[in-house]
Amino acid sequence: MNQEARKDFAQFLLSEDTQDVCFACHVSPDGDSVGSAVALAMLLRARGRRAFIHLPEALPCTLAFLFETFDNTAFDPKMVVAVDVSTPERLGKGFPYADRVAAVLDHHMANSFDVEHKWVEEEAAATGLLVAALYDEVGEPISADAARALYTAVSTDTGRFCHANTTEDVLATAARLTACVPEGNFEALNRRLFIEKDAARLRLEGYVLTHAVLSDAPRCVYFLLTKKLRKKLGITPDADLGSLVDVLRTFAGYPICILAKESEKGVYKLSVRSQEPVSANAFCRVFGGGGHERAAGATVRAKNAFALKKAVFAALADLKQ
Ligand SMILES: [Mn+2]
Numbered sequence: 001m002n003q004e005a006r007k008d009f010a011q012f013l014l015s016e017d018t019q020d021v022c023f024a025c026h027v028s029p030d031g032d033s034v035g036s037a038v039a040l041a042m043l044l045r046a047r048g049r050r051a052f053i054h055l056p057e058a059l060p061c062t063l064a065f066l067f068e069t070f071d072n073t074a075f076d077p078k079m080v081v082a083v084d085v086s087t088p089e090r091l092g093k094g095f096p097y098a099d100r101v102a103a104v105l106d107h108h109m110a111n112s113f114d115v116e117h118k119w120v121e122e123e124a125a126a127t128g129l130l131v132a133a134l135y136d137e138v139g140e141p142i143s144a145d146a147a148r149a150l151y152t153a154v155s156t157d158t159g160r161f162c163h164a165n166t167t168e169d170v171l172a173t174a175a176r177l178t179a180c181v182p183e184g185n186f187e188a189l190n191r192r193l194f195i196e197k198d199a200a201r202l203r204l205e206g207y208v209l210t211h212a213v214l215s216d217a218p219r220c221v222y223f224l225l226t227k228k229l230r231k232k233l234g235i236t237p238d239a240d241l242g243s244l245v246d247v248l249r250t251f252a253g254y255p256i257c258i259l260a261k262e263s264e265k266g267v268y269k270l271s272v273r274s275q276e277p278v279s280a281n282a283f284c285r286v287f288g289g290g291g292h293e294r295a296a297g298a299t300v301r302a303k304n305a306f307a308l309k310k311a312v313f314a315a316l317a318d319l320k321q
Pocket residue numbers: 032033084107125126127157
C-alpha cells in the first residue's frame with residue numbers, strides 16, 4: 001500500500017475544504033462500491049461533515065441493510081468523491097454532479113480519472129481495504145455499522161474470501177472488523193449476503209446451470225440472460241445479479257466464464273471471471289472494458305443474441321489460454 005498516497009488522501013478528506021460531500025458509486029453498484037462509500041460517509045459524519053451516497057442504479061436488495069441505520073438524504077454537494085469507480089463513464093449516464101468530481105478512491109486497473117486527489121491501489125483486493133486504512137490513518141475508531149459496511153466490501157470483492165486476491169492483509173482486516181461488532185462474528189451478515197436467496201433467484205440459478213453453454217474450443221462457460229428470461233423467471237430489477245457469474249464458475253475445468261446480461265435492446269453487459277493464466281481483463285479490453293486480471297466486465301453492442309455470441313467467441317479464440 002502506498003503510504004504517501006494514503007496520508008495525502010486522509011489529509012484531503014479531513015481538510016477544512018472537504019465539506020458537503022457526495023460519495024459516488026459505480027453503475028451496477030456492488031458490495032465494495034456501496035460498502036466503501038457508506039463507511040467513508042460515516043467517517044466524515046463522525047467528524048461533523050455532511051455526506052451522502054449517490055447510486056446511479058438501483059441498489060441490489062441484498063445491500064439494502066446498509067441504509068437501515070444510515071439516513072441517505074441527498075443535498076446539493078460541494079464535491080464528489082468517486083468510490084471504486086474506474087472511469088468517469090462508470091458514474092452513470094447523466095450523473096448530476098459531473099462538474100464536481102474532486103477525488104477518486106479505487107483499486108481497478110488503468111483508472112482513467114483525471115482529478116486532484118487520486119488514490120488507486122491496483123494490488124488491493126477491495127476499495128474497502130483502502131477505507132479501513134483511512135480510518136487508521138485519521139485515528140477514527142470503526143463503529144459496528146462501519147465494520148459491517150467494510151466487511152460487505154471486502155467479503156464480496158474477494159468472493160467470500162475465495163478468490164486469488166484473498167491475501168494476508170484481507171484476512172487481517174476481516175479479523176479486525178470482526179472485533180468491531182458486538183456479536184463478534186458476521187454470521188447474520190454472511191447469511192444475508194451469501195447464503196439465503198429468494199425463490200426466483202434460485203430458479204434462475206437452476207436455469208443457468210441447466211442451460212449454460214460449455215465450450216471445449218476455446219474452453220469456456222457462457223450464458224446469456226435476456227430480458228425476456230428475467231421476466232419469465234420473475235427476477236425483479238433490484239435483484240442482486242452481481243454474483244450470478246459465480247454460478248458459472250462452479251463448472252470444473254473451464255478457465256474462463258462469461259455471463260452476458262441484456263440491459264436494453266442490443267446492449268449486453270458482460271461479467272467475466274478467469275483462472276490463471278487466462279486474463280479476464282485482457283478479454284474485456286477487446287470490448288473496451290476491463291477491471292482486474294481475474295474479474296472484469298465490458299459492455300457490448302450487438303444486433304441480437306446470435307451476433308453477441310459470435311463476437312464473444314471470436315474474441316475468445318484470439319485470447320491466450
Ligand atoms: Mn471493488
